[in-house]
Amino acid sequence: MKVQCVMCERIDILSDDLPLAKKLRNRLIHTYMCPDCHDRIEEKTNARLATGKFIFYKTSKLVENDF
DSSP states (O other): OEEEOTTTOOEEEOOTTSHHHHHHHHOTTOOOOOHHHHHHHHHHHHHHHHHSOOOOOOSOOOOOOOO
């Protein structure tokens, strides 16, 4: 399966048997990002986290409604 990175537009070939290939085929909202772009974004995010000025919300908080 041919896939194109959404960041750098590099074209990669994935095996049709991989779970990622199945996810990309069946759910069109999911996008592919090449390993180079994924690593670059991870490094920059970790650098922003290290500054202490960046708040990283890993989970959404449950909001209680007062009825």
